[in-house]
Structures are given as structure tokens and as C-alpha cells.
Amino acid sequence: MTDHVRVRPGIPEEVAVVKWIFERFLQVKSEATIARELNRRAILTSTGVRWTRAAVNTVLRNENYIGNLTFNRRSRKLRRNCTCNPPELWITSERCIEPIIEREVFLKVNKIIEERRVDLTEEEMLARLRKTLLKEGRLSSAIIASTVGLPCASTYQTHFGSMMNVYRLIGYTPKRNYAFLESRPRWAEQEAKLGSHIAMAIRKAGGRITSSNRTDYLRVRGSVNISIRSALCCGRQNRAPYWSIKRRARLPQGWIAAIRLSEHNESVLDYVLLSADGKVKRTINFSERARVRRGIARFDTPDALARAIAKLVTLKDRCAPAPQDKRSRPKQLHTKNARARR
The missing domain is CATH 3.40.1350 (Trna Endonuclease; Chain: A, domain 1)
Incomplete structure (x- = not known):
């Protein structure tokens, strides 16, 4: 209750990366392409790991960059598991912090993301995956992530249980043995x-x-x-x-x-x-x-x-060697330093 927190932009290098991600997306319209370019330049995320399609998408959809803060997205009560609250319970404060992305740019980017999103039936998901298999000759999580119009691998796992089940349904047998998974x-x-x-x-x-x-x-x-x-x-x-x-x-x-x-x-x-x-x-x-x-x-x-x-x-x-007496150690170091100066 006695503390006050002020949120401000990060270091200039990180701000430059965020701005570049938005500008680059308007050109290529592909999170996977942006992730590959960032990894090629050896730029890591804020958590120190390599970029992925999902990580880039998280940046593009984050309203903090236009000055908005949203609270109560999740809640945890009485030591229970964390639960996601519905959007109607979210608390959003607009333009309360310094923005680093222009609002028009942010809205344009998210409009592209929303228009690109299409609700597919499970039959259509499998049909599109078969077309990708015929085109690429093989399948992997990286190929699925980089193919426009395909849901990500985690979406397939949510619908069908595992990628092995997905591969069985489309008649694909990978060369690598995934039975261990x-x-x-x-x-x-x-x-x-x-x-x-x-x-x-x-x-x-x-x-x-x-x-x-x-x-x-x-x-x-x-x-x-x-x-x-x-x-x-x-x-x-x-x-x-x-x-x-x-x-x-x-x-x-x-x-x-x-x-x-x-x-x-x-x-x-x-x-x-x-x-x-x-x-x-x-x-x-x-x-x-x-x-x-x-x-x-x-x-x-x-x-x-x-x-x-x-x-x-x-x-x-x-x-393990016995610890030295901390009280006598500074005297020994002081004596050695004195001898060195002489």
C-alpha cells in the first residue's frame, strides 16, 4: 500500500526490436518469417530464448505497446489452480502509460491477424494438412508453423489428442519414430x-x-x-x-x-x-x-x-575444504597488498 510502481518502456534496443516487428509484419504478414529473421540475427526474447511464431504473435497483440494496461485476465483463489477469466471481467485502463507503437499501426496489424483467422472444422483441418503433405513431401511442427492457412501444431493436438493421431488420420508415416511420445x-x-x-x-x-x-x-x-x-x-x-x-x-x-x-x-x-x-x-x-x-x-x-x-x-x-575464518582473511589480503606496493 505504501509503494508506487511506474511502468515505462524498456531499453532502446528492446524498443527498437518491438517497432521493427510491427513494421516487418505489415510487409511480410507472417510471424514465422519474422521469428526466423530474428533468430538469424541472434536476437533473443525478453526471457532469453529463441523466437517462435507464437512469441511474435504475442508481441503483435500486446496492447501495452499502445499505452493500455489490462488487469484481471487470470485469477487464483484459495491456493487453487490459476484460471483464465472471461473478457467481460477484464479491467482495461487505456492510454495510462507511454506508448511506443502508434495506435493506427497496432490496429492495422491486429485487423490483418483477425481477418486471417478462420474457424475450421476438423475435416477441413485435416484436408489442409493433406494438401501441405502433398506439396512438401513430409510434415513437421516447423512446416506446419510456417504454412499460411494451417492451424499451429498445438491446435491440432488439442483437437485430435496428439500429432501421431493426426498423422494416422491423414495416412502419413514419418520416417522418425515418434511412438515414444x-x-x-x-x-x-x-x-x-x-x-x-x-x-x-x-x-x-x-x-x-x-x-x-x-x-x-x-x-x-x-x-x-x-x-x-x-x-x-x-x-x-x-x-x-x-x-x-x-x-x-x-x-x-x-x-x-x-x-x-x-x-x-x-x-x-x-x-x-x-x-x-x-x-x-x-x-x-x-x-x-x-x-x-x-x-x-x-x-x-x-x-x-x-x-x-x-x-x-x-x-x-x-x-570439501574447510571454510576459512572470515575475520583473519582480510588481514592476510591486506598484508599481501602492502608487500606488493612496496
């Missing part, structure tokens, strides 16, 4: 159970978990990072299989505890523990021969893996 919720549950095993073993060994709100990531004593993943089995024709650990976010430096899946990814083969240097960009691939060569430990049960991780964590704490 349908069983992904089941393995996410197994990852959560493995994380609970590991957390319990660490606590029994005297460790302290400092981040327990995530099921795929643990942080012990504020210094040791443990990521929980599934190692997907990837088959090769006439060659030995290999396993792939795909990141959902940047893997921090520390350890990766992974559920290694058997052929066809229908059951658990064993469990592996490998180190991460924090520089993994997309995937970690290894064969059984590479696992032995790289010293990646394997375990038959989740309990054995959890005990090994707990031992590693407690061993690291015992080997």
Missing part, C-alpha cells in the same frame, strides 16, 4: 519416482535437498546438481543400438541419473549415472561400448542408483 507421460511418472528414491537416499545419508519443487531436477546443499532423465533406445539397421538423452532444458553441471529403456522403449533395461559438464546443447548419445569406454556406471535397480548418488554427494561434502 505417446508413452512419454508414463516415463515422466517413472522419472518422478526415481527422483523420490534419490532424494530419500540423500536425506538418509545426511544430505539436504534445496530444490524439491521439480520432479526432473535435484539440487543438493546448493552445490550439487542431479538431473533425472530417460535414455531413449534408438535402433540402427544392421548396427548396434544406442541410447539418447534429450534435454528439455539446459542441463546444469553435475550428474545425470537416467532410466535406460530397452528396445522399442517399452520397458526398463537398467539405470545409468553419467556426469554433465553444463555444455550439453541438445542430446547425449552413447552405445553400450561407449558406455563402458566412458566409464558410465550402470545399476540394475533404482535403489542401487540412489545409494550410489547419496554416497557421491556425502563423499563430496567430506572432501
